[in-house]
Amino acid sequence: MMNRVDHAEASSKFIEAKDHADFHDKRLWDLRRKRDSESEALPEWETLRALASQIKEHTLTHLGDYLEEFERNATANGMVVHWARDAAEHNEIVHRILEAHGATILVKSKSMLTDECEMRPFLENRGVEIVETDLGERIQQLDDEPPSHIVVPAVHKLRGDVAEVFGRTLGTDPDNSDVPYLAESQRRHTRPTYLRAHAAMTGANFAIAETGTFVVCTNEGNADLGANLPPLHIASIGIEKLLPRIEHLGVFVRMLSRSALGSPITQITSHFRAPRPGTEMHVVLVDNGRSERLGMEDFWYSLKCIRCGACMNTCPVYRRSGGLSYGATYSGPIGVIIDPTFNLRKYSALPFASTLNGSCTSVCPVKIDIHEQIYKWREVIAQRHQLPMVKKEAMRVAGKVLASPKLYRAAVEAAAAGLEHLPRFLVYNPFNAWGRQREVPAAPAQTFRQWYVANRGGER
């Protein structure tokens, strides 16, 4: 049905804009370093990761009961709970709620789930004006692009790009790329919208079964301006967001923003348990493939994800290719293991957008074995004959060489000698993706085997 996303081709376009590519890499690495200093400052960090992983695994193995408990308590608190089996039903439910209230202006805070459901065009086609209120998400909406990162949606843009977008859409000075000016312009443009909006929409980072509470972690104040002004609040929540008890938030809230942005907590961490008197609060619990993923023996662990983006910030491939090159709602390492569950053929190239270095796994606050899952997806894709031609041929040759110790030794020695003597244009030519943007390290004088034979004595 849909064409395969060609990640390598899309990334090469991203890399062409050198200023952008360099800044992108630097900015995300900076987030990774901030995350490191926060995590290193907490002696219990590794304990928290283990706890978070265990709590999530427990919840997912009892998810049916916790979903019912959440529904029972949220309903008792005065919320209305809806269930959506897929994206289409989610969008229809939201539309129905808005229609019943005559609501045509919706202020929306960031939610990956509504992007996953492609809700915006659906509602816009039915006469609903939607204003994305998160700054990054708003920039992307005005530029008619999807978010490129799950936490910082416009991270691939430079200030000049934002000035251009705002100049074109908000009437600001397109030549003024001063960041405080741009942020202030969005503030002034958006705040009156909260006052005239008929409804507000948020996602949720966590939903607590025990109390029927959902939790929204943000920094800009936009989610809470929305939730506390119009008389209708709709929250879209993936069924995997459940946690059993309030006390579990201690573990997850401590780690979420530290992992995402390297700050100890988000500026605003909001807990919605019941509607304000005289207003309505609706929750849409969305499946859209999650219950099926829960039954995938190797891949259900990806449902532990709390969408912090740490795996993206640390990933050398993501940092150098940009989120849009993945052609999917979820990009980076977590996207690579989630996207194929939505459409294996369309996203069959994504699990190859990884060096399998495992950095994603070591920063993941809920201990998802991301790089191992990437490897397992490659196996699935190879078995289902979804492997692209070039990779198939390379694997066939690699298979022969690796199967024979003699061939392997010859290949390694030849490669080392070759690297030293090859003219630069052969190593750094446009066909060698690994030579781009970096110097290949000098090959050691001896191969490991030559060293072993010399130092540990003789053939066995």
Next chain:
Amino acid sequence: MTSRELILARVRRNQPAWRDLPTIPSFERSLADPWAAFGSALARMGGSVAVPPDGTALDAFVRFLHAGAKVICSAVPEVVGTRRIADVRHPAELDDVDVGVVRGAFGVAETGSVWLSEREFGVNALGFLAQHLVVLLDPRSIVADLHAAYRDPRFREARYAVLMTGPSATADIEGVLIRGAQGIRSFTVVPAAPA
């Protein structure tokens, strides 16, 4: 079959084998000075602590902190301001507020957060539509970390509870940090035992 039944049936059919729920140990360290720890954590998040000089009334101190303010909307008895939150009928009326004044229920030393709910705000939008927020906080109300915060029973009673940690902020353009994104531009905590 309704979607609810379908989803629950699929979830139950696919749920992997039982995994136990761990017990969360206490990570609490005893803090020599919880109030000082709270203040430095808050400063990192862009908030500040302001201590009124001896003998200064809180109402005067709020005016001193925000000298140019025209509309000061107070949700606390200690500060009169220019508008009482009890007189506000609709949250949109708070659009012109320069300074909101509330009392935090408790603070968290680990993060510099203050716990607030509909009870403290009077009208929740006060914490977001106001340009600036001044928060009275009892220095004896500081808990050590977020684990302790989440043990507070008020989380189970409040319709809306928020841990506010400094002003609204964004770094969505080139990572440049802007304090005062869409909500409050400043967040000042004033130590004050309840009257």
